[in-house]
Amino acid sequence: LKGQYPHFMLKEIHEQPEAITDTIWSLATLDPPALYFDDLGSAGDRLAAVERVVLLGMGTSLHAAMIGQRYIEAFAGLPAAADNASEFRYRDPVLDDRTLVISVSQSGETVDVLEAMAVARRAGALQVTVCNTEGAQTTRVADGTVYTRAGLERGVASTKCFTTALVALYLLALRIAQAKGRLSEEALASHLHDLAQLPRAAADVLRRRDQIRKRAVALAAAQHVLFLGRGLAFPVAMEGALKLKEVSYIHAEGYAAGEMKHGPIALIEPTFPTVAIATQHALRSKMISNIEQIQARGGPVTGVITEGDAELTALCDAVITVPAVSSWLEPVAAVIPLQLLAYDVAVHRGCDVDQPRNLAKTVTVE
Ligand code: M6R
Numbered sequence: 001l002k003g004q005y006p007h008f009m010l011k012e013i014h015e016q017p018e019a020i021t022d023t024i025w026s027l028a029t030l031d032p033p034a035l036y037f038d039d040l041g042s043a044g045d046r047l048a049a050v051e052r053v054v055l056l057g058m059g060t061s062l063h064a065a066m067i068g069q070r071y072i073e074a075f076a077g078l079p080a081a082a083d084n085a086s087e088f089r090y091r092d093p094v095l096d097d098r099t100l101v102i103s104v105s106q107s108g109e110t111v112d113v114l115e116a117m118a119v120a121r122r123a124g125a126l127q128v129t130v131c132n133t134e135g136a137q138t139t140r141v142a143d144g145t146v147y148t149r150a151g152l153e154r155g156v157a158s159t160k161c162f163t164t165a166l167v168a169l170y171l172l173a174l175r176i177a178q179a180k181g182r183l184s185e186e187a188l189a190s191h192l193h194d195l196a197q198l199p200r201a202a203a204d205v206l207r208r209r210d211q212i213r214k215r216a217v218a219l220a221a222a223q224h225v226l227f228l229g230r231g232l233a234f235p236v237a238m239e240g241a242l243k244l245k246e247v248s249y250i251h252a253e254g255y256a257a258g259e260m261k262h263g264p265i266a267l268i269e270p271t272f273p274t275v276a277i278a279t280q281h282a283l284r285s286k287m288i289s290n291i292e293q294i295q296a297r298g299g300p301v302t303g304v305i306t307e308g309d310a311e312l313t314a315l316c317d318a319v320i321t322v323p324a325v326s327s328w329l330e331p332v333a334a335v336i337p338l339q340l341l342a343y344d345v346a347v348h349r350g351c352d353v354d355q356p357r358n359l360a361k362t363v364t365v366e
Helices: 008-014 016-027 043-049 059-076 111-122 137-141 160-179 185-206 209-219 233-248 257-262 284-296 310-315 327-348
Strands: 052-057 080-084 099-105 126-131 144-147 224-229 251-256 274-277 301-306 318-322
Touching: 008 016, 008 327, 016 160, 016 185, 043 126, 043 160, 052 059, 052 111, 059 080, 059 099, 059 160, 059 233, 059 327, 099 111, 099 160, 111 126, 111 137, 126 137, 126 160, 144 160, 160 185, 160 327, 185 318, 185 327, 209 301, 209 318, 209 327, 224 233, 224 257, 224 284, 233 251, 233 274, 233 327, 251 257, 257 284, 274 284, 274 327, 284 301, 284 310, 301 310, 301 327, 310 318, 318 327
Parallel strands: 052 080, 052 099, 099 126, 126 144, 224 251, 224 274, 274 301, 301 318
Antiparallel strands: none
């Protein structure tokens, strides 16, 4: 089943170009540029009336939701907020029938997500779920479903379900924008063109394994690793940290880089490495200041940067390069090396990559 791969996690990381391709073209066509959301059901007709969006998830799916929030704000122009389902379910969230609740869950069976959906249902909110499992419980509760086409994911660490959820959320944000009359044909064609480049970019990252392996050997001895990002790269930093801690048992934290001076910079010393996600996004110059401030305190920095970025190559202590993609899709390109990094560190440390201690693939009890 694992074929040429020693672990499911590595196999699933390598399946991403195909999984991304399948997800994009199950929801859209390039010629003519169009979106097809066959499983949205009655939710499709109600999108035009939506005034606000809440996105829910846990773990990796919450990180996808955080990026989805930014897509919806930017493309559909609606207020949107991502929330941890286990917190949401125990609050008194303000929702109504003009609120769209998007739950993200690869399994569709996560108990906190299902309970949060029950809260949303009682409040009369419209619900759409982004799910990788045909007929799962979230798909039965929601008014409509957007399926990711990642295929079965067996590794406890979620990889291909994260990147395909990002693609699904990107397209769903465009579908909401369309329903709100905010998406021109030219803009749709341009977004789809950007998406069409993504599988090749993902495959390109996978071919850069050697530079990642080298970094993994260096990081495998660390006790703590800090992941930093800004904007769309902030949830990517959190995802990089989650991947590393769950499979390698190294303590890792993902932070919004702007938080550094509010506490975390006190931790920086030569034995505390940072991974800074500093691709070509709009906040790259702010990341450069963060990197300089860390280095001034003796902290070694590995940059995840866009290939050809000479300034960052010279500045960082080491770099992992990714190909240039549209800035909205940088999280997909930037997270793949972090998945490989976590995998390689874990293998180097002799950890059980597919079945990390204390973890289950699906969390069906609190
Ligand atoms: O099935 P779900 O997407 O709802 O699962 C949510 C989390 O339990 C899951 O993403 C978890 O954080 C993974 N082990 C992360 O790799």
